[in-house]
Amino acid sequence: MNRHPAPTFQRTDAQCNLCGTGMHLEAGEACPLCASTPPQRVMRSVFQALPHGLLAQRTLAPAPGPHGLDERWFAGRATPADLALADRAGAIDALDNLSARGVVYLDGDGGAIGALLALNCAPCSVIAMDVAEPGGGARQRATLLLRDPADAARWLPWLQAWHGPGAVAASVVEDPFAALRTELAVWQAEQRECSFWWRDDDLVADSPALRRLAALSQRHDAPVLVAVIPAQADAELASASAGGMPTLVFCQHGWGHINHAGAGQPNSEFGPERDAHDAEADLARGGERMRALFGERFMPVMVPPWNKLSPALAARLPALGLGGVSQYLAEPHAPVAGLVRVDTHLDIVDWRNGAGVREPAALVERLVAILQMRRNGQLREPIGVLSHHRVMLDGTWRFLDQLLAVTAGFSCVRWLHPRDVFQGMTSMIQTEAQCAA
Ligand SMILES: [Zn+2]
Ligand SMILES: [Zn+2]
Incomplete structure (x- = not known):
């Protein structure tokens, strides 16, 4: 029996996914109610797709912070902005600091991140996503980096079910020393x-x-x-x-x-x-x-x-x-x-x-x-x-x-x-x- 049946989701992209307000949000703007930023909402959308139990953040009560994101997902970095690929070394650094389950989210182009990781001897699995910004509807790119290819294989169908199969692509950065x-x-x-x-x-x-x-x-x-x-x-x-x-x-x-x-x-x-x-x-x-x-x-x-x-x-x-x-x-x-x-x-x-x-x-x-x-x-x-x-x-x-x-x-x-x-x-x-x- 398949332990991970193909998921189905009911999404409401019209709402802020952090406070649930149905208020109209302008693309790219902070939520007027909870002050969440578009990257924070995009990130939450990525995490919402993942199977229950794999993600500490989903089991937490509404958050201590304004955005409700578990900072353990960010390799000790405080905000999503810290992980922007403008700071290219950040991707490498973040991967070095991954926990055993290890995953990190980054803005940016999954293909470019993969190439960067390959050039820096950082083997991993890469899942690149094109995500609709909850509330505002604008598209944003997000990337998950996973140490364990088995995690990538397990999570890929969940992410595809949530964001649409065409919006999610998986690739592997091979270990150059194999x-x-x-x-x-x-x-x-x-x-x-x-x-x-x-x-x-x-x-x-x-x-x-x-x-x-x-x-x-x-x-x-x-x-x-x-x-x-x-x-x-x-x-x-x-x-x-x-x-x-x-x-x-x-x-x-x-x-x-x-x-x-x-x-x-x-x-x-x-x-x-x-x-x-x-x-x-x-x-x-x-x-x-x-x-x-x-x-x-x-x-x-x-x-x-x-x-x-x-x-x-x-x-x-x-x-x-x-x-x-x-x-x-x-x-x-x-x-x-x-x-x-x-x-x-x-x-x-x-x-x-x-x-x-x-x-x-x-x-x-x-x-x-x-x-x-x-x-x-x-x-x-x-x-x-x-x-x-x-x-x-x-x-x-x-x-x-x-x-x-x-x-x-x-x-x-x-x-x-x-x-x-x-x-x-x-x-x-x-x-x-x-x-x-
Ligand atoms: Zn909100
Ligand atoms: Zn010389």
Whole structure:
């Protein structure tokens, strides 16, 4: 037997649905008797459609407040206006704070909200409605967000019966990490160790974004190799990062992130067109400054700005005291004696879109492809995730946070310390020190 028979309703849209007055209401105006606003009446109309017992608000006696709405439905927010999508972060925030039964109402376009939630790694069920404003009759859009798809399936017929089937549409914001979970389950089953590492570029000064990076890294116990632009770094940065950022270590991001490429050429600081003597002098003073500022927290790894490094200069890095190099998907290269190369493979910032948020599902798809290459032996280094704390928007931070959280659920995953990533380099440096001694 169906426990949820299709509902039927008798609605009277001519009345204010909060105080019941039959007085004529102008579309978009407050009720003269109870002062309810149109959004409040629309919201009540949404709630009235839901099955009795699912909704605390329906069982309450006429309200303590003027509108009679249970604020538990608004994730602790005081008024419907707070949830207007003009405050786009509000939708994400509200979803984060959903209770177990969790639902939240928003003004706005359900499709746009769905896209926004997808971009922010917030899987849920979305029910978008076009609602007649009780009393005034104007149409308003409303959206329910539900954590549990079963709730969406159960409530959809009730909402359709109340508002009309054509006025209600349901959709799903998929979990972008589902494919990653599936792939990692294979690693787990095959008892392989899956190693990741994390690099962040372009550090120049202490900032709220740097603190956010440090806190995220510490919370997930995932150390970061932060590439510093030496010419712009100063003692203030060194002392700020020395206190309270125990999971960060630092490496050299060129010298000044200054473009020396000719007109029409892609940007580069250490490309082939650069005079070798000048380039080496820049790298040497960069290394000196990094050692002076960061001491033991400096790792002698060179991250070339704009990902460009001439092979001739790469061959000179060990002589300049730089035993490691890290690029983003570097072109094929001849090995250099004394130089350990470990690249990054997943750049989480969408640079084509003005440092925007990259589609999480696309990022995960790419990551899964890299994991499969690794599993097939086509890639032999730990998987490097690349971030840029200075430019990242909330959605990118959320992706990173969730990536770290999802991988933490698999005991096969390890986020390596950069010192372990460049392990060969460490032993090489020790060997040199021993030889010198
Ligand atoms: Zn009223
Ligand atoms: Zn850079």
